Amino acid sequence: MSFDLQAVIDSLKSNFPDTILDIKTFRNETTLLIKKEKIQEFCMYLKNNFDFKFIVDITAVDYLERKTPRYEVVYYLHRFGPEYSENVRIRLKVEVPEEDTRVLSVTPFWSGANWLEREVYDLFGIEFVGHPDLRRILMPEEYNAHPLRKDFDVRNREPSKRCFEKALKEGESGTS
Amino acid sequence: MGVNTNPVLGGDGFVTTKLSSFANWARKNSLWPMPFGTACCAIEMMGAFASRFDLSRFGAEVVRFSPRQADLMIVSGTITYKMASVCRKIYDQMPEPKWVIAMGSCTCGGGPFDSYAVVQGIDEFLPVDVYVGGCPPRPEALIDAVMKIQKKIEREGAPIV
Ligand code: SF4
Numbered sequence: 001m002s003f004d005l006q007a008v009i010d011s012l013k014s015n016f017p018d019t020i021l022d023i024k025t026f027r028n029e030t031t032l033l034i035k036k037e038k039i040q041e042f043c044m045y046l047k048n049n050f051d052f053k054f055i056v057d058i059t060a061v062d063y064l065e066r067k068t069p070r071y072e073v074v075y076y077l078h079r080f081g082p083e084y085s086e087n088v089r090i091r092l093k094v095e096v097p098e099e100d101t102r103v104l105s106v107t108p109f110w111s112g113a114n115w116l117e118r119e120v121y122d123l124f125g126i127e128f129v130g131h132p133d134l135r136r137i138l139m140p141e142e143y144n145a146h147p148l149r150k151d152f153d154v155r156n157r158e159p160s161k162r163c164f165e166k167a168l169k170e171g172e173s174g175t176s
Numbered sequence: 177m178g179v180n181t182n183p184v185l186g187g188d189g190f191v192t193t194k195l196s197s198f199a200n201w202a203r204k205n206s207l208w209p210m211p212f213g214t215a216c217c218a219i220e221m222m223g224a225f226a227s228r229f230d231l232s233r234f235g236a237e238v239v240r241f242s243p244r245q246a247d248l249m250i251v252s253g254t255i256t257y258k259m260a261s262v263c264r265k266i267y268d269q270m271p272e273p274k275w276v277i278a279m280g281s282c283t284c285g286g287g288p289f290d291s292y293a294v295v296q297g298i299d300e301f302l303p304v305d306v307y308v309g310g311c312p313p314r315p316e317a318l319i320d321a322v323m324k325i326q327k328k329i330e331r332e333g334a335p336i337v
Contacts, residue, residue: 139293140258147292160257160293167261168301171268 003079003086005030008050016042029091036094040104043075043092047109052077052090055110058117060096060124064150069097073126075106096126105130123148142166199336203247203273204329205235207322210246210270212263214253217280217312221252224315234322243269248325250318251302252279256293264301273334277321278304281311 009030013020019042022033034042046052056076063070075092096103105128106113117128118137125146128134136143140163145152181189209231213221225231225239240246243266255263267276278298281287284307286296298304305328306321 152292154291156292157257157296164257164260164295164301167258168264171261171265 002083003081003088005088005090008046008088008090011049012042012045015045029089031091031093033093033095036096036103039075039092039094040106040108043077043106043109046077046090050079052079052088053110054078054080055106055113055116056089058106058113058120060120060126060148062124062148062150069095071096071098071101071124071126073103073120101125102127102129104128107131122146125149139163140167196333196336200329200333203334204326206238207234207236207248207275207325208238208240208246209236209248209250210241210243210266211239212249212251212253212266214255214259215280215282217252217282220312220315221250221279221318224318229315229319231319231322234319234326236322243267244271246270247274248322249274249276249302250279251276251283251298252312254282254287254289255295255298257295258293260295260298260301263298267302275305275325275328276302277306277308277318277325278302279308279318279321280313281309283307284309287311 009023009032012032016034016038019035019038020032021035024031024033054077056078058076059074061072061074063072072093072095077090077092079086079088081087094103103126105117107117107128107130114131114133115137117131118133118135120126121128121131121134122136122138123146135141139147140160143159143163145156145159147154179189179191211218211221223229225237231237236248243249247270249267249270251263267274278284282289282294283298286294288311290296295301306324308317308321310317
């Protein structure tokens with residue numbers, strides 16, 4: 001018996017009538033575009049009622065000059081079925097405008113989202129409201145840009161260099 | 177340097193030499209590497225240390241993970257700016273005299289990563305003695321680099337104290 005994804009979508013549609021903005025299915029992958037404000041309720045509902053216990057990844061896309069709102073944050077949820085054919089993956093997207101890059105955090109439901117959100121914050125500058133420890137995770141802490149934004153020059157090594165020189169100085173005076 | 181045999185000493189030979197050339201001879205045949213492997217090149221470095229290529233044939237098998245006991249730093253792998261300060265710190269902790277091999281295109285000049293995070297050549301912050309090109313270089317190339325370091329020690333040496 002395979003898992004009935006359509007039943008999930010129908011139930012979501014009836015429970016969240018104004019939240020789902022768009023549903024796309026392509027090559028057996030289902031993508032739901034939902035309202036940014038509703039991400040927490042939506043994720044909680046999926047987790048508690050349909051066993052989407054695993055957050056696979058959180059990432060973001062910058063559609064600079066190609067689309068407004070500028071950013072999209074993408075969530076991949078996974079449900080482990082008892083049978084292989086009942087393993088289901090679903091993709092959620094929320095649109096984030098340039099003027100207000102705040103999104104509610106999903107760390108209350110999946111603690112695995114902690115580092116994923118930190119990564120998106122680090123590289124795209126999207127703030128996750130309610131995150132317990134929103135610091136940079138890949139770039140140095142005092143780095144002052146978000147390198148995966150499309151308006152960041154990928155060859156611009158100046159911010160990295162500044163952090164490096166600062167770290168060197170601290171190393172010399174023995175404070176690190 | 178000359179070899180002497182003396183019947184008074186029971187026929188055993190002794191060698192006369194300068195202290196500096198004796199010290200440099202010892203140094204070049206007992207290089208203790210500090211492996212600074214951060215990426216794919218490090219696998220090739222391990223290959224050079226393992227039995228097939230066997231860097232111990234050149235006296236450089238005592239890999240020290242403590243910089244205080246090493247005198248040859250093999251930087252193999254992509255060095256990001258975040259890692260660079262660590263790399264420099266470890267180099268500073270090594271006692272003199274010390275030598276540096278930059279192994280792979282990444283350490284020589286950034287390699288394929290012309291990006292915001294990667295140092296475009298570790299000679300931005302370290303004095304490099306031998307550069308080894310390649311992505312990754314074969315273990316033979318690393319062995320060649322160690323032999324070049326040996327030649328350099330023989331030729332130039334380093335102060336004894
Ligand atoms: S030079 Fe090539 S093999 Fe070596 S660390 Fe860089 S990318 Fe990897």
